[in-house]
Amino acid sequence: MGCCSCKLYTDDKGKIVNLKQAIMNPYYESDEVQEGLEFENQQLNANSKIIIQDKETSFIKSNSLSKEQGYSKDLEQQQVQTKHKEGDTVEFIKKTISGTMKLTPEMLVRKQCITEKFLAHYEIVKKLGQGGFGEVYLVKHLTTEHLRAAKVVLRKTVNCEEKLLEETEILRTLDHPNIVKVLEIFADFKYYYIVTEYCQGGELLERIKTITNYNENLAAKYMRQVFSAIQYCHQKNIVHRDLKPENILFDSRDPDANLKVIDFGASEKMIDSSFLTKKIGTPYYKVDVWSCGVILYILLIGRPPFKGGSDIETLRLARQGKLNTNSERWLRTNEQAKDLIMKMIVVDPKSRISMQEAFNHPWIQNIQQNEIEDMNLIKNLSQFSAQNKLRAAILQFISVQLVNKEESQKLFQTFKTLDQNGDGVLTKDELMKGMLSADIDHLKAEIMADGLIQELDVNESGKVDFTEFISAALVQQQKITVNNIKLAFRMFDLDGNGVISKSELESIFGGIEIDNQAWEDILQKCDFNQDGVLEEEEFLKLLENIQL
The missing domain is CATH 1.10.510.10 (Transferase(Phosphotransferase) domain 1)
Structure with a gap:
């Protein structure tokens, strides 16, 4: 072809x-598209005060700072900053993990600390090709030994850094089985590094x-x-x-591989x-x-x-x-x-x-859809309990960052089979149809579907997102292993001192703020020595309903 x-x-x-x-x-x-973009810019400039809650870092915003200083300053802010024309109001919003916090996909994208270096975490295997804005390499994550793809961009070659960063911001917000998932973002004074899952099945x-x-x-x-x-x-x-x-x-060489x-x-x-x-x-x-x-x-x-x-x-x-x-x-x-x-x-x-x-x-x-292979999965999901949102965020992080694709491949297919309208999320009606196909009577199916929405919908969207479904299913199928949890502990322990602090978790989850009550709830469950931080044994205890 x-x-x-x-x-x-x-x-x-x-x-x-x-x-x-x-x-x-x-x-x-085309002129039509340009006209639309110009109109959008006029609309944005007309507003003197706009609050954007989803952008967490702008990397480079000040011409008075060097690129490296500007990058460090923005990372240290741990907050969202939207700048407008001189004289306009600047507002800051911090994301907070609390009882009412909505977990979002971008929280699962790890941003490195200022002192971290890309090559301290990754080994470059080979060059894969040239992508938009930069070269793409096959890299191996040194902690997990997972293969990933990394777009490496020389900063001085980028005409518009804002446009490059917009791509990463867009990717961070997407959570769909057929869209490549961004996993980590690194930057130094010379390069940007955008790490995504590796699609080894080819074009x-x-x-x-x-x-x-x-x-x-x-x-x-x-x-x-x-x-x-x-x-x-x-x-x-x-x-x-x-x-x-x-x-x-x-995403793989398997005959039934997923497209991304x-x-x-x-x-x-x-x-x-x-x-x-x-x-x-x-x-x-x-x-x-x-x-x-x-x-x-x-x-x-x-x-x-x-x-x-x-x-x-x-x-x-x-x-x-x-x-x-x-x-x-x-x-x-x-x-x-x-x-x-x-x-x-x-x-x-x-x-x-x-x-x-x-x-x-x-x-x-009219094409024939795959049947749900494991009906017990649908039934067992109703027993899942996130317990609290911080724990749910940790489980989602593990499922995205650490679990092998092979472990979740069938779950991908199950999600897509349940998602009948193809919008990338599961509604109560779609879950109910899955229950009914598992020979569960209508009344019980409705009760179970309501329960699934309540437990799986940790971002409170009213629907079950892709990662919410996959992480819960991995837990119920006992596919999150002790090794996965220990690797997660090592990734969360940013300074390598053998314990995880509240500030380290905040950094891992994209610079959000964990309110004191949410942190205290975690400590009450598993901080045995009451020192205000989590050791590896305590971290394992936090996830104790997973088979160890």
Whole structure:
């Protein structure tokens, strides 16, 4: 399967364009999108006081400080700071773990302390390639020996550090089985290091070339995962803007491996989504729909949808949305699949279907879904108890950072089977349907579903997020081991003095503040010598309902 080469041309308006970019995303630099972005900036500048609770570090904000000093200062603040024009009010908000604290995905991304060095934690194995903003390396975590991917960016080569950091902020907030998860962030005066899970299964198109019985059902299965990931992003007001086959990877070499969307370097986070409807409607989000339609066409036909006698003509066909529908393979393609493509690759964004509509299309929905393999898991989850939110945060940290993918692979599939609408979270109704499929009567299923929401929904969203489900399931299946817990203790013990302090936990969880009552609740359970800190034995006691 081929794709268009990366060539630059001057279009009929005298603008230099990238042929491949134009095919994958015809509105990447369009006047309509630029107008929307300019409108967003005007909206933001019009507000003299904005409180943003989700950004925890801005790294570099002051020209009067050196880069290294600026970075250190921001890390030491342990708080969120939003700066505006001179004369505007500056407000600070600290996140707090307490009885009412909402645990968020970004808390599970470890940020290093000022004195920590990247190479003190990781060994570089080999270079994997070039990504947006920097080079990507395969690295080995020295404590766990897990393989991870690290994007290493030379700071002086970054034109806009804010844009690079925006990518990390976007990734930190995402919690979906088909989106790559960022694990750690390092920085020094010379480099940024963004550490993510390693997707060793390779690129989507490269993998397909090796499948002897590749067919339309497999293509639908793959695109369902991509659609689910992008639908989830759109619901969070995030537009990827750079979807292409190279940015879709398999997380392992297993035949049933999970797909992951990567490289959010061109993505945008809409702080105020209201302008999208008022100014340009939904077209801004629909650039991703076009890109997914092109990827789907390539998966089914084996070549890009636009092919002219020359590259310039190909560019013109892409701008006009004139697909190649004359090939023999297109004529043999399933009519429902062709219908979906024709609704996604539409020049007028207002006439293009949404990502949710693409996910709900009959061709996607009619593929056979995997059955839940372990019905006992659904039943046993009702016995899970987080006990308190700090303990829940620790369990989630362990499940994200330390548990092998192989241990949670089946749980991934179970989550996706339960998530019938593909939005990346589980509702009470979806949990109930899972219970009913396990031959639990309706009344009992409703009671159990209510109980699951109450115990698993530690961020109080009213639904069960992906990591909430996985961490609880790992506990109930006794797959969080003593070794996992001891490794977590070593990671939490930042100064290596053999105990974990309240301030060390605060640093681990992204600089949040743990209120005294939450900390006292933990100490009452397991601080045997009453010294106000946790030793390894006491830390193990905190997680005592896990089989040791």
